Amino acid sequence: xxxxxxxxxxxxxxxxxxxxxxxxxxxxxxxxxxxxxxxxxxxxxxxxxxxxxxxxxxxxxxxxxxxxxxxxxxxxxxxxxxxxxxxxxxxxxxxxxxxxxxxxxxxxxxxxxxxxxxxxxxxxxxxxxxxxxxxxxxxxxxxxxxxxxxxxxxxxxxxxxxxxxxxxxxxxxxxxxxxxxxxxxxxxxxxxxxxxxxxxxxxxxxxxxxxxxxxxxxxxxxxxxxxxxxxxxxxxxxxxxxxxxxxxxxxxxxxxxxxxxxxxxxxxxxxxxxxxxxxxxxxxxxxxxxxxxxxxxxxxxxxxxxxxxxxxxxxxxxxxxxxxxxxxxxxxxxxxxxxxxxxxxxxxxxxxxxxxxxxxxxxxxxxxxxxxxxxxxxxxxxxxxxxxxxxxxxxxxxxxxxxxxxxxxxxxxxxxxxxxxxxxxxxxxxxxxxxxxxxxxxxxxxxxxxxxxxxxxxxxxxxxxxxxxxxxxxxxxxxxxxxxxxxxxxxxxxxxxxxxxxxxxxxxxxxxxxxxxxxxxxxxxxxxxxxxxxxxxxxxxxxxxxxxxxxxxxx
Numbered sequence: 001x002x003x004x005x006x007x008x009x010x011x012x013x014x015x016x017x018x019x020x021x022x023x024x025x026x027x028x029x030x031x032x033x034x035x036x037x038x039x040x041x042x043x044x045x046x047x048x049x050x051x052x053x054x055x056x057x058x059x060x061x062x063x064x065x066x067x068x069x070x071x072x073x074x075x076x077x078x079x080x081x082x083x084x085x086x087x088x089x090x091x092x093x094x095x096x097x098x099x100x101x102x103x104x105x106x107x108x109x110x111x112x113x114x115x116x117x118x119x120x121x122x123x124x125x126x127x128x129x130x131x132x133x134x135x136x137x138x139x140x141x142x143x144x145x146x147x148x149x150x151x152x153x154x155x156x157x158x159x160x161x162x163x164x165x166x167x168x169x170x171x172x173x174x175x176x177x178x179x180x181x182x183x184x185x186x187x188x189x190x191x192x193x194x195x196x197x198x199x200x201x202x203x204x205x206x207x208x209x210x211x212x213x214x215x216x217x218x219x220x221x222x223x224x225x226x227x228x229x230x231x232x233x234x235x236x237x238x239x240x241x242x243x244x245x246x247x248x249x250x251x252x253x254x255x256x257x258x259x260x261x262x263x264x265x266x267x268x269x270x271x272x273x274x275x276x277x278x279x280x281x282x283x284x285x286x287x288x289x290x291x292x293x294x295x296x297x298x299x300x301x302x303x304x305x306x307x308x309x310x311x312x313x314x315x316x317x318x319x320x321x322x323x324x325x326x327x328x329x330x331x332x333x334x335x336x337x338x339x340x341x342x343x344x345x346x347x348x349x350x351x352x353x354x355x356x357x358x359x360x361x362x363x364x365x366x367x368x369x370x371x372x373x374x375x376x377x378x379x380x381x382x383x384x385x386x387x388x389x390x391x392x393x394x395x396x397x398x399x400x401x402x403x404x405x406x407x408x409x410x411x412x413x414x415x416x417x418x419x420x421x422x423x424x425x426x427x428x429x430x431x432x433x434x435x436x437x438x439x440x441x442x443x444x445x446x447x448x449x450x451x452x453x454x455x456x457x458x459x460x461x462x463x464x465x466x467x468x469x470x471x472x473x474x475x476x477x478x479x480x481x482x483x484x485x486x487x488x489x490x491x492x493x494x495x496x497x498x499x500x501x502x503x504x505x506x507x508x509x510x511x512x513x514x515x516x517x518x519x520x521x522x523x524x525x526x527x528x529x530x531x532x533x534x535x536x537x538x539x540x541x542x543x544x545x546x547x548x549x550x551x552x553x554x555x
Contacts, residue, residue: 003544005339008348011554014540015514019462020412021538023421023531024453025085026446027078027360028428030471030502031059036485037477037493039436040427043443047451051466051507058522058551059503062470066527068093068335069137075170075499077138078363078428079282081469081528083337086368088532088547091335094281094318095137101332102147108155112315112329116275117155119313123273127152130163130225130289131279131317132203133179136170136498139208139282142179144317146186148279153190161268162187163225164200164236165207168252169432172478173497174244176252181237197236198268199224202255208285211358214390218288219304220257227307228266230257251434251497275313281332283320283371284362290316290327321366324373337370339544341532345419346377348541353411354381356423357400358388363469364423382417388425394438397430398445405449409456418539423469424449431472434495439473458511463538466507467528471500504528506551508538517552526551 026048032038051057064072067080068090080093092100101107108114120127129148132140145162152160164183166176180197187195201207207221223229233239239258243250260267270276276293280286288303295301297309315329345352354364365383366373375381384407386400393399401424408422426442433439450466457464478486478494486494506522513519517537523530526549533543533550543550 003546005347008344008536008541011540011542014516016540017461017463017512019457019460020417021419021463021535022457023465023535025423026427026468027423027425028431028470028472029468030474030500030504032474033502034479034483037475039439039473039476040443043440045443045447047447047454051509055507055509056519056522057505057507058524060506061527062504063501070096070099074137075501076470077499078469079284079367082363082367084529085531087337087340087370088529090529091337093335095141098144098281098317098332102144107331108151112331116313116315117157119275120157125273126159126161127157128161128163128270128274128276129279131165132167133164133183134167134171136167138170139280139285145279153193158193160195161198164197165203166200166252166255167203168497170498173251173434173495176240177237180240184235184237196267197260199259200236201257202253204253205255206257207289209288210284211362213358213388215303218292221289222292222306224257224259226270228259228269230259232259232261235260270310270312272311278316281317286316286320287326290320294327321373334371340370342369343376346380350418351380351416352419353417354421355384355404355407357386357404357425359429360423360425361385364421393429394433394435397438397442399426401426401446401449405452408453412456412460427473432497434497436476439476443473454509457509461512464509465535466505467531468504471502471504474502475500517554522551523549
């Protein structure tokens, strides 16, 4: 039975601590299945090893059904991971919601789909799809795209254009042709219809920026998708083959733009009267391109010169920002997450701080708070964003972990906060590059910061909780079914740039432990959604009755 929003009940047997309870999220750091390719194991992690050897710890599930995804074959990701760690329960997430909406047919009966299709039919215009073309199931799934294209054909739409972003992060880093070539064949199979790929490029080169980190990515996407500006090719397959021949070893995610042209003219510019669907279901890399489409031509748009702003019917796959209601039209309702840990803590009068650098700032705020912008209580909450470097992550693998730690230690010493949560993005952002040595560097740089926070916690008499939202850096090589490492043509290990299915740490460092719980063993078999109940217990409160089980057993 669901609980209700209320101030948390104090545990009369809790003896208190002098300092705050700090949650350290090592983004993308799990327990590897294979020694070969495990950059965490390959790193000198003196402080993480010390914490594991000297503190109660467990392995937590951070993928699949444990975080609301359709099956345990689905890798976790930062969005759903922070949702789970923030709300203390498991909600059905984007991929599952979209799949159910398509299989039941409810998406196509909904007013938004009907409106976009009618707009195209009435104006004899084009239906455009923009999004990530893979089966990674983190931001999108190609099956969703194909189902919508098939429905468009049933609805009598004669002209469809796909603007295909290449993945290589949530799937094999050079697997684009496994998706693009069959997609081109699929689109061509609709007889008496004009269905084609119109443009595309790598997800880390164009369109899919997040947190306002690099609007030039969105500009490149806009110019290719909307204006048809960029290097032209006869097909998307030909574009990928050409780029690979010209730049050996190029990863899909970094591939430059391509525009499909015929007789010297782009085949799929976006024009007045068209309908546009951004078919990614995950919100963080959807907000900026959505803003570019939804900001009127007459309004101030300081991010880049859009040159031409077509009047279109635009919809996202989901509502990417529930508070700001972005986009104004969407196909599938997002999970309705309520009663998050942050809301309970502020209702109880707890003073808290959330901090990360730009790349994960939205995760410890927006996603952690159940996909809600802003604060629950302006007086009790502080949020700090440390600006990220705008360079390839393998060039600065330590990222901003030291600067984050500086501010966290300052916050611990201030005595102002009862709870602090922080995210070190290194293991995830550098892990996605596939550069093994850079990941090792990132891990060792982060480990130094774990040691600094541990020492500050000991001095302040607080509690340090160490975890991750999913795995990544723990699985940097592609492995065959027999466990052997796959090799590239030159004999080197084939890099893996996607998340892993591995469990993640659950560690509690409590230097002034006073016997209120069993500190010899934490509960096993739990997911990362157990952190809220655990943290509430460690702060001296009972968790809501419907929250997932705590890792500790109170005496």
